[in-house]
Amino acid sequence: MFKLKIAEIAGKNCVTSEGGQKVYDQIIPRLRSNENVNLDFDGVSVFASPFFNFAIGQLLKDYSPNKLNELLSIINLTSNGTSVLKRVIQNSREYYQDPRAKKAFDDTIEKEAEDK
């Protein structure tokens, strides 16, 4: 199993897309090799959605939720971090995994433009 200490890569404040991308870049080669990955959030205290969008939400572009549940595990994530992460996963999953949600979203944009 590949273990990754997030604080060592992104610091104690996991709030930026740049920090998230660094984590993603570490995870993705392991997942491609079908290796289990463990993310340890010990020492991280502040979380925001841009970080999780890039670190984890982005994974749903190429991997199914089932596959990620099988390969990716998370430890020492605070309750608030878990709350933000779940929101990001829901948002990303709807977009990447449910084509109808993506279509509905794009339709909203088009309709908004068309109505004016």
Added chain:
Amino acid sequence: MSIIKQFSIPTLNDNPTDFDKLCELGDLVHAANSDVIFTFSDCQFLRPNAIAFLGGMARIVESKGRIVKFDFDTAPDKVLTILRQNGFANQFGHSVFSGPGRSVPYREDRIEPIRQANLKDEIIDYLTNEWLGHGWVHVSPRLRNAIVGVVWEIYDNAFEHANSEIGIYSCGQYFPRLRILQLAVADFGIGIPENVKRYLQEKVKRYLPLKLPSASCLQWAFQEGASTKTQGTRRGLGLNLLKDFVNLNHGTLEIYSQDGYALVKDNKERFHNRNSLLQGTIVNITIRCDESYYCFTDETSVGPLF
């Protein structure tokens, strides 16, 4: 000999009409192609949004090679006290910095690549220690971190989307009688409506979304998952997380961007078009300090995450 034009700063609260006054002052200052001196004789009070805006406006004038001065000797005691406490006066040449009092320091942030890694930590520290750390709001460290993470989304939006070359300006204030704590973040970049219009125009090439009213653009930006950035991954949660927090806290979130205005209050969102045009965006967040208003739901990672 260079010409110096004098502008009197009026009393500036944080009602929509006060933003009209700010925009009007900004227009006059931009139009005056000269050095500028601001006076405070007509000013009885300044809220954080006005202070953040004034600081940015001064830096814009300076960036054009013109001189800006604030005549602090004309400021009534109440105004001068605030400007000394939050460090604004000190930033603009006044010798006395009197400590924070009930003010959250005025700060200026520019995106310089060499400082970028430290900048987020500096701003997180600012929110943690200078905004929430004075004991005005009694929250546990865990809850404080959660609030800081949500409010960081304001900065992230400004850094990611605004392209504000002149920087991002913040200021805050605690109002003990009202039991509220404010933070204002101003940028002088592209503006949310213009960003949304550009995105829509690119996305829906056959239409002319540039005719979209700013209120509609702001409403679009508040949709969960709506983001004008398409590179990398799905985004667009920041405003929703902010909105949810403000609703839980019975607080207020206001966004003035170009001629659009968004208000989140009492579990309602309102979007309006305004007559005055702000060159950029001001986000004003007001939170209630009573602990009973803080009730984030605890989440655990039991069960499958995805």
